[in-house]
């Protein structure tokens with residue numbers, strides 16, 4: 001087994017295989033890592049309902065197994081739950097994986113003891129918006145939903161009576177539902193920065209829906225997959241060229257969709273920028289929730305954005321946000337969580353991206369893709385001609 | 387009584403590093419180089435100490451313009467503080483532009499301790515520049 005190899009894999013346990021999103025490989029691999037002592041803890045999403053889950057850090061393989069399946073309406077980024085020095089594994093959408101790497105650059109995560117099991121991701125939905133969408137678009141009661149999947153560009157909900165209800169995602173997004181805005185313009189679908197990238201794209205023929213496509217990205221990726229095979233928890237077969245080509249093609253198509261969404265949402269502001277930002281931020285109630293969930297912020301309690309800012313001297317604009325604009329310019333990955341949690345509905349991710357993207361493009365630096373030093377930390381920019 | 391002509395005078399905050407630019411301000415005074423009384427100098431040990439929060443706060447507190455200044459590249463007394471300042475400036479400048487504050491309101495310059503005349507020139511030019519763009523839109527109400 002070598003870095004760069006691609007396989008199709010599945011869990012040997014029948015129960016995990018059926019409950020997993022596409023063959024339960026990820027669940028089986030994470031559980032085997034715990035059982036064989038490769039890691040001390042695993043971070044997973046504990047399911048509370050169809051649209052609700054909480055992150056848990058667990059050493060109990062049963063809890064990992066119970067978490068099988070993809071939750072498309074739980075846009076929680078897991079990297080904040082990693083402890084420095086603990087040997088830990090986590091399932092990671094590209095935003096989970098990228099923020100884990102950004103945290104590692106800031107000394108919050110030890111990348112050598114963290115196994116990032118990447119999940120391809122085409123986007124997540126906000127749970128409250130999803131409920132609303134079920135009511136308005138599907139004419140369904142959210143309480144009747146038993147399962148959900150995405151197939152051929154359609155979002156399909158299964159109700160308790162066994163019926164399936166499908167609507168095209170494009171159609172939903174035109175109405176303001178569907179994936180979160182940040183997911184619509186996110187162009188990283190395959191987590192190449194994770195130790196191993198898993199997904200259902202490229203799984204064809206008899207295995208479709210029953211197997212996971214995995215690409216090995218690092219030595220640690222080999223380690224965690226081999227560990228699971230040796231434990232008898234998973235089986236793999238080499239991926240064929242056709243599968244690889246399909247996966248690459250879908251990824252490319254999704255990137256084009258993202259580029260179009262980027263144009264749509266992040267085109268330059270018309271009129272006065274200052275009026276736009278003052279207006280948007282004037283609703284801020286200084287609750288700090290956006291900072292609390294930010295998966296790339298490593299400041300902790302005594303942070304500049306909070307310590308120097310108080311509501312009483314935020315005359316025309318929030319100093320808290322001004323500091324964070326600068327601070328996140330080279331690290332914002334556009335995960336969307338600040339927008340998700342904002343109690344007064346400020347489109348924060350959108351705003352932060354407006355500051356961050358041009359700078360990241362100028363420095364040709366995309367945060368979280370690898371361990372490259374962020375430009376803000378580098379003093380050799382002048383010599384490099386910037 | 388002579389008529390008092392009231393021309394608007396901008397408020398400028400200038401951060402000077404202890405070893406060069408602050409000395410430059412001293413030299414400007416000792417050499418009696420004329421300069422407008424628009425600048426409030428704040429001394430920092432090194433231009434590398436400049437935190438974006440200082441500059442943003444200066445604007446929120448009513449500054450019409452901010453200059454930060456240090457030793458010439460290669461002369462920093464802490465080896466590479468002014469390189470760090472350059473990096474921060476680059477980010478701040480982009481941020482201030484996207485925010486919609488006029489580009490003219492923020493400036494980085496290198497002034498050595500012996501350059502009193504240059505110090506006066508920088509202050510004079512910057513003051514003229516700020517007078518052209520007028521009071522900062524971020525100035526709180528009630529602050530002149």
Ligand SMILES: Cc1cc2nc3c(=O)[nH]c(=O)nc-3n(C[C@H](O)[C@H](O)[C@H](O)COP(=O)(O)OP(=O)(O)OC[C@H]3O[C@@H](n4cnc5c(N)ncnc54)[C@H](O)[C@@H]3O)c2cc1C
Pocket residue numbers: 019020021022023024025026027028030043044045046067068069070071072073074075076078091092093096119120121122123124198199200201212213
């Ligand atoms: C939101 C989302 C979107 C996806 N979109 C695509 C796609 O477009 N194309 C593609 O090829 N693959 C996509 N996947 C990956 C795919 O659905 C499977 O997760 C993958 O194929 C692995 O299948 P499995 O059966 O081995 O995983 P499982 O054994 O079912 O394990 C899934 C693991 O993921 C964790 N998990 C579930 N939901 C989330 C979440 N929201 N955030 C973080 N972790 C979570 C669970 O805790 C569990 O540990 C997506 C996954 C998610 C979570």
Ligand code: FES
Pocket residue numbers: 403404405406407431432433434455456457461462463464467468
């Ligand atoms: S001491 Fe003057 S810039 Fe560092």
